[in-house]
Structures are given as C-alpha cells and as structure tokens.
Amino acid sequence: GNSVTQMEGPVTLSEEAFLTINCTYTATGYPSLFWYVQYPGEGLQLLLKATKADDKGSNKGFEATYRKETTSFHLEKGSVQVSDSAVYFCALSDPPVGGGFKTIFGAGTRLFVKA
Amino acid sequence: GAVVSQHPSWVICKSGTSVKIECRSLDFQATTMFWYRQFPKQSLMLMATSNEGSKATYEQGVEKDKFLINHASLTLSTLTVTSAHPEDSSFYICSALMGLAGESEQYFGPGTRLTVT
Numbered sequence: 146g147n148s149v150t151q152m153e154g155p156v157t158l159s160e161e162a163f164l165t166i167n168c169t170y171t172a173t174g175y176p177s178l179f180w181y182v183q184y185p186g187e188g189l190q191l192l193l194k195a196t197k198a199d200d201k202g203s204n205k206g207f208e209a210t211y212r213k214e215t216t217s218f219h220l221e222k223g224s225v226q227v228s229d230s231a232v233y234f235c236a237l238s239d240p241p242v243g244g245g246f247k248t249i250f251g252a253g254t255r256l257f258v259k260a
Numbered sequence: 261g262a263v264v265s266q267h268p269s270w271v272i273c274k275s276g277t278s279v280k281i282e283c284r285s286l287d288f289q290a291t292t293m294f295w296y297r298q299f300p301k302q303s304l305m306l307m308a309t310s311n312e313g314s315k316a317t318y319e320q321g322v323e324k325d326k327f328l329i330n331h332a333s334l335t336l337s338t339l340t341v342t343s344a345h346p347e348d349s350s351f352y353i354c355s356a357l358m359g360l361a362g363e364s365e366q367y368f369g370p371g372t373r374l375t376v377t
Contacts, residue, residue, distance in 0.1 A: 149303075179356060181368075183274075184343060186370070187370055188264065188266075188353070188368040188369050188370040189304075189353070189355075189368035190368070191365065191366070234303075234304070246292065246309075246357055246364060246366075247306065247309075248294075248306070249306075250303045250304045251303060252301070252302055252303045253301075253303060254301075
C-alpha cells in the first residue's frame with residue numbers, strides 16, 4: 146500500500162541555518178505530494194504541494210521537488226528563522242480505487258530553531 | 261484562507277461515558293470531511309471519511325459503532341466516542357475538503373485532545 150516515510154526529529158538548528166527534512170514515499174499510482182506545517186496550538190496548514198514529477202512546490206522560502214526516480218519530496222529552506230519552529234508533515238494523496246480523496250501522512254518532524 | 265474549527269479543544273471524561281466532538285467549516289461548504297486520530301509523536305491516521313447526507317466510510321480496523329460520525333449539514337460533522345475507555349485517549353483532528361475533484365484542498369481543524377480517566 147501507499148506510505149510516507151520522513152526523517153525522525155527533533156531537528157534543532159540555529160537561526161539562518163540550512164534546513165533539509167527528508168521524505169520518501171511509496172505509491173501504486175501517480176500521487177500528489179504535500180508538506181503541511183503545524184505550529185504550536187494550531188491545526189495543520191498546507192505549506193506547499195506538487196502534483197507531478199519534477200514539479201517544485203515553494204512557499205515562504207521553503208521548497209520541495211517531486212522526484213519520481215528517487216520517490217522523494219525533501220523539504221528545504223536556505224535560512225531558517227525562529228518562527229519556523231513547528232512540526233512538519235510530508236503527505237501524499239492518491240485517489241483510491243473507486244474515486245474519492247485520501248491523504249496519507251508521514252510521522253512528522255519537529256523543528257526547533259534557536260536564536 | 262479557509263477556516264475549520266473544532267469544539268471542544270480538549271475534554272476529560274470518565275470511562276464508560278460518551279463524548280461528542282464537533283467539526284465546522286466556517287466560511288465554506290464541505291461535502292466531505294475527514295476524521296483523524298494522532299498518537300503522541302506519531303502520524304495522523306485516517307479514521308473515516310464523512311460525506312454530507314450519507315453514511316461515513318470507515319477505515320479498516322475502526323469500530324463504526326464506537327466512533328459514530330454524523331455529517332448532517334454542509335458545514336458540520338460530529339464524531340461521538342461512545343462508551344469511552346482510557347485507550348481512546350488521543351488527539352482527534354478533523355479536516356474539510358474544499359473544491360472539486362482534482363483541484364480540492366484539505367483544511368484542518370486545530371484538534372481535540374480527549375482524555376478518558
């Protein structure tokens with residue numbers, strides 16, 4: 146079945162450091178890929194997405210490229226800020242047989258950014 | 261962006277009682293809503309898909325008689341945990357789907373923390 150694997154946290158970085166959070170997936174079809182972010186005390190928010198191979202999603206300085214050959218969708222940011230401290234979830238959406246909508250999430254990676 | 265609310269944000273109940281959690285889409289109509297369960301340091305696990313005006317579709321292993329879902333309107337879905345036990349203690353998150361197939365996007369509520377004593 147479909148699954149998402151992302152690196153375990155927590156990840157602790159100093160402000161302005163480079164961030165990479167690895168995410169790989171397995172899917173039987175052609176899924177869309179997502180990164181969601183959950184700030185403390187809040188719900189999940191869509192950070193970025195990519196719907197086909199070689200697409201690059203970007204938002205708020207974060208980027209991720211849909212790599213079909215390596216089944217990966219790694220999240221990167223060139224210079225993190227304290228305000229980026231949150232939990233990041235990699236996810237895929239692959240319409241199940243019979244139609245509909247279904248999202249599968251990775252375990253989440255907690256990021257701490259120190260001033 | 262679109263807003264989804266959940267109520268209550270946290271609840272403590274005694275074993276054997278029932279608890280109802282509400283999920284509302286505040287500024288859009290959602291024919292489809294989802295209920296997830298999240299254990300500490302673990303992923304969100306889909307419990308069921310809630311469709312307005314019809315029965316919910318439960319994921320394998322989720323007891324439909326224990327987790328009652330009602331999607332009575334285009335802006336409200338409820339999850340009732342019946343005869344709750346300590347092992348039902350968890351973080352429950354709902355989401356609402358906005359848009360048409362192929363262009364739809366999920367919006368998540370802030371979650372409800374349930375503690376069963």
